[in-house]
Amino acid sequence: MAIPSKFGELLGKISDQGEKFNKLDSPKCRYYAFLSKIEDVSPKDMPIEDQTWAALFEIVPYEWIESLPEEIWESKTPLPISPASLIETDETKASDFAEALNAKVGEIDEGDWYILEDIEPLEEGSPRPAETVSTGKVVKGIRSDGDYKRKGVRTNVKGGPAPDKKKQKVAKKHTAEGKFIANVIKDKMGDRIPSAIGVMDVGQASCNLVYDINGIPIFYFDLGLPTSTHWDSMPDFAGTSRLIDPGPCLRNNPFVVLSHWDEDHRTMARLSNNHLDLARLLWVVPEQRIGPTGHNFLRRLVDVHVWPANLTVRLKSNNNRIRIIKCSGRSINGSGLAVVVNTSPNEDDQTWALLPGDAFFQHIPGIVVLDKFWMTAPHHGSDNELVLNQIPQPGVNDEGRLAYSYGIKADGSHCYNHPKADAIQAYRNSGWGGTNDDKVSATAERGPRSGENPRERGNIMMCYDIHPPDCGTPNCPFHHFKIVLE
Numbered sequence: 001m002a003i004p005s006k007f008g009e010l011l012g013k014i015s016d017q018g019e020k021f022n023k024l025d026s027p028k029c030r031y032y033a034f035l036s037k038i039e040d041v042s043p044k045d046m047p048i049e050d051q052t053w054a055a056l057f058e059i060v061p062y063e064w065i066e067s068l069p070e071e072i073w074e075s076k077t078p079l080p081i082s083p084a085s086l087i088e089t090d091e092t093k094a095s096d097f098a099e100a101l102n103a104k105v106g107e108i109d110e111g112d113w114y115i116l117e118d119i120e121p122l123e124e125g126s127p128r129p130a131e132t133v134s135t136g137k138v139v140k141g142i143r144s145d146g147d148y149k150r151k152g153v154r155t156n157v158k159g160g161p162a163p164d165k166k167k168q169k170v171a172k173k174h175t176a177e178g179k180f181i182a183n184v185i186k187d188k189m190g191d192r193i194p195s196a197i198g199v200m201d202v203g204q205a206s207c208n209l210v211y212d213i214n215g216i217p218i219f220y221f222d223l224g225l226p227t228s229t230h231w232d233s234m235p236d237f238a239g240t241s242r243l244i245d246p247g248p249c250l251r252n253n254p255f256v257v258l259s260h261w262d263e264d265h266r267t268m269a270r271l272s273n274n275h276l277d278l279a280r281l282l283w284v285v286p287e288q289r290i291g292p293t294g295h296n297f298l299r300r301l302v303d304v305h306v307w308p309a310n311l312t313v314r315l316k317s318n319n320n321r322i323r324i325i326k327c328s329g330r331s332i333n334g335s336g337l338a339v340v341v342n343t344s345p346n347e348d349d350q351t352w353a354l355l356p357g358d359a360f361f362q363h364i365p366g367i368v369v370l371d372k373f374w375m376t377a378p379h380h381g382s383d384n385e386l387v388l389n390q391i392p393q394p395g396v397n398d399e400g401r402l403a404y405s406y407g408i409k410a411d412g413s414h415c416y417n418h419p420k421a422d423a424i425q426a427y428r429n430s431g432w433g434g435t436n437d438d439k440v441s442a443t444a445e446r447g448p449r450s451g452e453n454p455r456e457r458g459n460i461m462m463c464y465d466i467h468p469p470d471c472g473t474p475n476c477p478f479h480h481f482k483i484v485l486e
């Protein structure tokens, strides 16, 4: 089919503009910024004003957005790949953070767009912010291009909400969109029988791989790596090159379910040496508000199914062994996808494992009725949205098995203060792990906040003691497990 000339013309214009402004650094040190994440790192529950926040922005030069042809905002043409980078703010009092963004604490929400000013450049020789007599509050942060080997730059962070009209346009173009064909996903699930789940040690991030009884991968649930400020929580599979080498195991072309769009759940697919192969897998991702790096990520995926935000059903494989569940929350953590798999060797038995991602139980419909024996702790062991009476009970008169995925920095501190002591206790009280140390584990140390020295970190195998056979890739990271939670 010929491209209609108007559409072709638009593409031409976009690529012209792309050439001119396709640089990470803004000439005026000014950026459109998507507030991708606010993590409450307060040691205990606090009124919102007094909370301590660590935030992540995905930013793109102001000029890049402004120079896009006006027609693009009303067209169906997706935005081109943009020169996006990241800013992570230091832990800051919420009220100070709000002041630096010229907003009130209660108005600040993940998924909002801001304009940030006087941001330090990443490249040498780019214009730097003028030495202004800076009035008003600034918070400090670190800017990076998302490359884990390149050191970020320190920058002030200040600005204000993007003007309403522009914000709407930009946000509309930054929503994950794409085809969604349930039968194609079901065909890919086929009649595979999940038997075990590798909860991988990826530092302050999340990556689970579901295997069949022979240790052959079926699908990934998230492919994350830490963001810049938590890079030192990564294990050494990072190798010496700029990319993770070797990348995640791709034996048997597993499909991928992305729980939600946070960087720490998808970055491995960008920074691995096999990222082109990863982009060709079948991906199932949720429709959510996304920022410039999320948008770029989505555009590089070749075979992606975007689960519509308003589609609340769950998707089951024909043998009912794999279910993908649309979460019902409002936040980015709580509105993505969760997974349950029935790992029982007998068809009539139900022994389910729950992979919630960063979603809490009240946002995952249908799980209370399942007999669950295994799960990963939601949101790296955070307690932010943990509702005690929503914690599922393990299904038998036996403790449930629980795996935590979080990171510890080189200085020994827990990234974002995860996991929280009261969450650990709450899971124990609800029968997960109980007092039995061999039924609960963590990727970064032997158990949640077990605090041993030296730490015993590594991948965790849940459900069944399987041994993934050699896949032909030397040093493939996902074949060794420090513990089996059977």
Ligand SMILES: [Zn+2]
Residues within 6 Å of the ligand: 248, 249, 250, 251, 470, 471, 472, 473, 476, 477, 478, 479
């Ligand atoms: Zn492998």
Ligand SMILES: [Zn+2]
Residues within 6 Å of the ligand: 205, 206, 262, 264, 265, 358, 379, 380
């Ligand atoms: Zn996360």
